[in-house]
Amino acid sequence: MTEKNREDWIELAREITPTTTAWIDGPVASRSGATRATVNPATGAVLAEVAECDEHDVDAAVTTARRAFDAGGWATASPRERAAGLHRIAQRIEDGLDELALLDSLDAGKRIVDTRAIDAPGSAAILRWYAESLDKVYGEVAPTSAADLAVVTREPLGVVAAVVPWNYPLEMAIWKLAPALAAGNSVILKPSEDSPLSALRLAELAAEAGLPEGVLSVVPGAGPVVGQALGRHHDVDAVTFTGSTETARLFQVYAGQSNLKQVWPEAGGKSAVVVLDDVADLDLVADGVAAGIFTNTGQVCSATSRLVVQRGVADALIEKVVARANAITVGDPLDPATGMGPVVSERQAARVLSLMETGAAEAREVHGGGLVPGMPAPTYVRPQVLLGVDPAARIAQTEVFGPVLTVHVVDTVDEAVAVANGTPYALAAGLWTDGLTRAHSVARRLRAGTVSVNCVDALDVATPFGGFRGSGYGRDLSLHALDKFTGLKTTWIHHG
Template sequence: MTTQELTWAARAGAVRPVTDAVIGGELAAARSGRRRDSINPATGTVLAQVSECGAEDIDAAVLAGRAAFESGSWSQADPGSRKRVLQRLAELIVANADELALLDTLDAGKLISDTTQVDVPGSAAIIQWYAEAIDKLYGEIAPTASTELALVTREPLGVVGAVVPWNYPLEMAVWKLAPALAAGNSVVLKPAENSPLSALRLGQLALEAGLPEGVLNVVPGDGPTAGRALGLHPDVDALTFTGSTEVGKLFLQYAGASNMKQVWLECGGKSANLVFPDVADLDAAAEAVCAGIFTCGGQVCSANSRLLVHESIKDALLERVVARAEAIRVGDPLDESSQMGPMVSAEHADRVMGLIEVARGEGRIRTGGDRVAGSPTSAFLQPTVVDDIAPDARIAQEEVFGPVLAVFGFGDEREAVTLANGSSYALAASVWSDSHSRVHRVAQRLRAGTVSVNCVDALDVTTPFGGFGLSGFGRDLSLHALDKFTGLKTTWHHHN
């Protein structure tokens, strides 16, 4: 073990997580007294016992958020003031980067190399970006008669509920919080029950940065209890969610059964990766194919889980993909040499293995298909490639959310597009071709929120992210995310 690895192990032992909700500027245990074990999926050990909040705790958080909003301490603060607080929060994330990275690695099994190099610095950068945007957004003046003046302004909605997943615990929280707070809203954040620790720490850091009490409340709890209470709450003005399509549909029902709150969903995906025969560098394509499905163990909504390859190059590309998949080092997420860690939990690993067993009857396992022998827990799975399956097979249509790649061959461009669009999901896609005309033509015909050309899962805070169909609606990131958290108000002045 290297000195750096020893350092991460030592730091991991020194981490003392926040285990209670952050409500109204104070740490608060669940009113029921219930607690839930937060388990390290890499070791099976209990990291902490976190408050298991319920409907009463959600009520308290929404009440605190409403009181803060109505007080105007944040909602009516001048843009420069809000900007400085969010800038300070970004600085505090950077100052506490190692702690936040370790929390996500220990809580969700994410690679320490990813949490330190991508997730935490990316979260700080997103908050900084929205902070900088606050005082650069302008209203409108409508073209009225000279005796009239019509002002169009963007107003914060009020209290925003945010429910986020376990695969990127800190970063997904920031995707929601940054634009919602920048717009002047109060937020009640419910982190995933499997990975609440970094969000709870973020709630503390927000207070340290100067965010007024009650503006950001972080309430851990499970989906059927705390999540449902947030979705049904009559004093929540909008709800933003990232997670499964199944749960996304529930939030639409909750909104209809309560106050018709706005609901913004970023749900599942079954993204297609199309590789055409005019790609000169098959090695680069193979490397990207593996990155697109095995990053974060495939636990990514936009993971390129379907590989569509022209028949003339299928064998050559697949040989390279299989070789790279077999070379991936699956191991301890605290070890910087590991290239893939465990699934988020043993239960989720069981679900993925169940779908792999289904795939055995639908096609041919080219590599993988099992748990990693000798691992400390059952959550470590092999990178898996499945070939010779039908487009309507379960493994071709259902989101696995694990390291499983489904492979198809195609004969021409039309068939490739038909296969790619043959899914109820429409979140992302990739196209590999050295022909600009082909890329332009195919990208136009693909039904996806993001099309990455000669790369996979292209993403930046400056561009919107989201999908169509069962992948949901609304967009995270970019200035367009502010549309979800603001409402247009017209103020009409009549002059005699």
């Protein structure tokens, strides 16, 4: 892409008119007429007044989705026909990369260099990957007697509700939509109330690409209203959710209160990065540790927010990590030179600042933290590194979802593993070591859905993403994600 500077992006942003209506068989206002302001966290300015949906809009969306599914135009289309549809949506995303990147940057405060180079093109690539996978997924023939034929096939579940967070608005939506649509389901997308704009534009692009009416609905609104209505709806067959552990528990309750729908939660994390004392290149490790917690202002569920380091390299590594944290430029996300933008909202900033204060009181030594002075909105926080924190302290056990790193110095590998595994979460972990045998043995002992060895937050559409324990059990990405959106059906033919 042609390199753009801050002024170029600002000029392009002026040309964008965000979509503000819900999408239920086309663009519609909320039935109550209510709207909610979506705010640019970088400036505090209102970007748009977006339809504020409620349970009546959810009912309409579910009715529409069920009608589309029963009609069969998408659900019973051949894999190649659905693949072609996904490719067309991907092409619309690729044709509008600048617009979609700007919508996420403006709406969520994300760095434009990330949304333009990673999030938007990555979303199109995920759609294409699932499109290409569809004619490579086979059913089964069971081992029966000669008089019988038992065929096991995968069928779409029906109506899927996808509830996504604000930290990666477009890409998280695609993580859910791509496999759910590929499998033949009708999907109702509920974006975060803090960042709905790219999801609403995506609905328009999907319609332009020829996705049949009703196959994709987008219903913006408050989580306790729209999310709860989807979770409790008797005609929703599955909920796929990324967000907090507390909300994931609620969706399981809603399923029990309604139709026992499947719930696939990808929930919170408090991931550790373990650094063993055999590493030689501490600059490389320090770069990785800093990237693991300060990328996207720490608003990453798999962020490695706890550094567990063996004493032999601790002092030298800590000095380098603190220096990198202090060197981060916190500023305008539309400026390509910015190292870290704001958090998503004033509400989230207040929560992060409160936890920073808690952490400072629990730490022996504090570097950074607090608001950046002189910024256009109270959403810019400085990276914080906390030394001498008890692994059981609140700041070391609580998901901050902000740029806060706690440091824990240990003597042995056993102690490192115990500290790393010592939270209610088990989403991700990092490990740095120069020993191949140690890499294998320690990685096996780390309780996490993904262990990134000598790299940072390893991720690819071909590998599953998700965790254990309080991090939930859903898996996004890879062919395994199709398992969430299909049911096994046995057709048994007796020859008599």
